[in-house]
Amino acid sequence: MTIILAIARRELSTYFSSPIAYVIMSAFLVFTGLLFIDSLSGAFREASLRGFLAGETFGGLLGESINAAFVLLLLGPVLTMRLLAEESKLGTLELLLTAPVRDTEVVLGKFLSALVTMAILLVLTLYYPILLWAFASPDTGPILSGYLGLALLGAFFLSVGLFASSLSNSQIVSAVVGLVILLMFWFIDEAADFFSGLPEDILEFVSPRAHFTDFARGIIATETIIYLLALTAIFVFLTIRSLETRRWR
């Protein structure tokens, strides 16, 4: 555990001593800020985070696809792209993997650092609901469940990004691979229209998009939580395996 923490601490200090964390945070705040304002200034003004969370923004012009989770999806792989790709490019992986450290500890340490960064990101957005509470009386339920959804999805995005980072020496390639995997997950329910019955249900369940909309509306389903956690665990596990097979290449 101390080793995981040591690795996480090192990564965090790298995040915050380079522009990357700040760039990502600014981007996230700008985009989500727009979404937030939109739901307050629309035709039917309401004191909620529906624009921010559910993406029912701009008169539904953008559908429900553009919401905080989607912005997080775009930024997640950028946050994680460095984690393993850079180590293997610089060769520092050689010292990390010859130290008495398990591959699992390396991966968990890196993952933890990304999680903490994302948590800070989410905490920064808390000023949206705080503003609402200060000036109105919003419905607290959907806000809390929305944040739970964001945290769960964020963890999933980061696990995919971390996995992508283990596949290549190039940060750019890692970010792109991570994005492609995530977009496939995100939009896979569009393919559900071509099916009916069980395949349709499965495709709709697999896509995290609809689940997030539920969270944003205040619906918390245990199977969704389990599903997202399991998905995250699978990608963390795949990252560990990928790091192991690196040695065999």
Place this chain on the structure above:
Amino acid sequence: MIEVEHLTKYFGDFIAIEDVSFDVQPGEIVGFLGPNAAGKTTTMRIITGFMPPSEGTVRVAGYDILRNSLEARREIGYLPETVPLYTDMTVRQYLGFMGSLRGMSDAAKKQRTGYVIERMRLEDYADTFIGRLSKGFRQRVGIAQAILHDPKVLVLDEPTIGIDPVQVVETRELIKSLGREHTVVLSTHILPEVSMICERVVVINEGRIVAVDKPENLSVRLRGSEQVKLEVRGPERDVANRLRQVEGVRQVNRQRVDGNIYEYTLECDPGSGVRDGLASLIVNQGWGLLGLQSVTMSLEDIFLKLTVRDEEGAPR
């Protein structure tokens, strides 16, 4: 302390090393000598557990590097060839981090970090970002992290490459002194370096071990590094006998070229300047001197020579 048995490593179809075996005794300094692409780095990466062998086993301090990997790795300090360091950390931060990876307690970390910084004479740079250090100082940081946890075994991949001559001398002294506390394996393609530092040399070429010996013995084997080739027309037995009597000539081999023309290969004491004597001898005897050339042996030739000797029947 290190037992390497029948290591073979394939990269795809390419064989990087083949059937490499050697032992290193506790407290020994062993040099790994070979030209580029000989397989030195590959062997070291296998010993340190960075990559597994395709075949064979490595035991470090009694632990199998694959089956008891963590225990084995705990006993090793490693300086990789490229000296990879985190450039965004200061020397002290970096050493502290490496200490945590090795599971050192805070007190031990503090004490050892102070010690290695002093030992590597990094005091003035302890709080400098590694990215700002020169190559030679990075090399010192690399060695500092390798000895940080006082490991039983030190594996140093080309520790003197890329640093200036003054520091090379210092580094060699340092490695020698490290050899008193640790078992050391280092790689190099500098021939004199091994005789300066090492107690035993493993010569490797094209992925195979061609010699394992003490440097003194090795240099005796290599002292024929002055070779003269002669092409002479004359009675070959007579010529050979007379050539052998010339001062400085140790050995004469001959090979027929055509009729009574032979090519004679002479092993001479280095720096004995035998060529004058040879030329006048042949002319005085009335033989025909068709060619005379001195062959200086490059490192490549030496490896070649060792390889050839090995194939001629030295025990494997």
